[in-house]
Amino acid sequence: MYLGLDFGTSSVKGVLIDGKQKIIATASAPLKVSRPHPGWSEQNPDDWWKACNIVVKTLGKMKPKAIAAVEGIGLSGQQHGATLVDKAGKPLRPCILWNDARSFRECDDIINAEPGIVEHAGNIPLAGYTAPKLVWVKKHEPKIFEQVGKALLPKDYIRFRMTGEYGSDMSDASGTFWLDVANRKWSEKLLRASGMRIDQMPKLYEGTESTGQLTPSVAKSWGMPKRPVVAGGGGDNAAAACGIGAITDNAALVSIGTSGVLFVSNDQFRPNAARMVHAFCHAVPNTWHQMSVILSAAASLEWLAGVLQTPAPALTKALGTKISGSSPALFLPYLSGERSPVGDAQVRGVLMGLGHETDRKALTHAVLDGLAFAFRDNFDALKDAGTKIKRVTAVGGGTKSELWLKIIATVLGVPVDLPAAGDVGGAFGAARLGLIAATGADFHEVLTAPKTARTIMPDPKLLDAYEAQYRRYLQIYPAIKEIGRS
Structure with a gap:
């Protein structure tokens, strides 16, 4: 038996x-964001550990014999979060998450610290990355910065709690802006630019490798007498890609979760920093x-649900299952700033084209359209990088609509x-990586594409209408990006 654990922003999920x-x-067990x-x-790192225990023990109650037979565990996690621990492994402050925008000024500090740093990294430092967060902590919380023993990513803090070992995988480490992505190793140049050292980094592994075993006390608590190995695992999107077999060149997925991701597997390092395309290591x-x-x-969508005080599923259900055209209203979904392709932590969302006739259905339709346009904006950025996407596989909670x-x-x-x-996303991919780490199996043979439940085709009758509305959408950001900028 093999267990996959996915540490997301809104919940911890487990699949056996x-x-x-x-x-x-x-x-699954819910999480809250502060x-x-x-x-x-x-988020409080200890909340992840509490939720993790709830998930594993729930699975144990459901399938006690299966849990007792677990030999390998894989981890998937939200990327970029700065989980700072002291030399004893105790968290020094709440984790600064991937969608935290406070460190936008520190990105320029990093670029100015070392000449040629963007070319070296193949990526542009963004406020969501881990490195700028540490520069912010150094500036604003110097006493905490001085105590940092290790800077860990969220799932890697859980790894430490599980095994007592500090480790990370290549895909998750790529999102720190400390990794030499092309050569799959920590970069002294990138670390130096944010005032960090290699000894403050966890040991690097491939996602398919074992990083250690459960400690005896954790194994006993979880009812796992075999003390399973814990695989390197992957960042949430790389793990989801492993779950659907997207490990070959140009295999693509669209992840519709708290965040939205267009992910394309590559057989070589293909950076395109100018359009804010992330070029990272895969989990294999x-x-x-x-x-x-x-x-x-x-x-x-959850934001709109909160404003209208109506659950998100009820909002989308009210629209039915057929589309007759695009919404007359336009929504720019930059509620927390935006990563790709604009790289702007200060910009905020826009809802425009409202009239007396605009009701909750129209607002919901505008939000769904706006998010589809944001995916298209990123789709075009990937095409500009020379990537050819002929079809995508969808994963994440948004696929329920x-x-x-x-x-x-x-x-x-x-x-x-x-x-x-598709309903288990990164957790299923993590379980597959746990299987590989425990058995030594060839990842090409394990990470195959699952059966397709169904395929959603574009509606040819609506292509022109949506294309015209998308062109209007593209005009919003250039027109408002300087408004309200501090």
């Missing part, structure tokens, strides 16, 4: 699979990927495939 990759059981100031986003050896990120995808998938397929102009295992 057998040796034939059949899903035996799943469980926003103490505008643009800030934090000798493989890389390009990724464009929307900071507020399903989070935008049939209407949203139809809009996305139409706006992107490509088929959207839904895998049979």
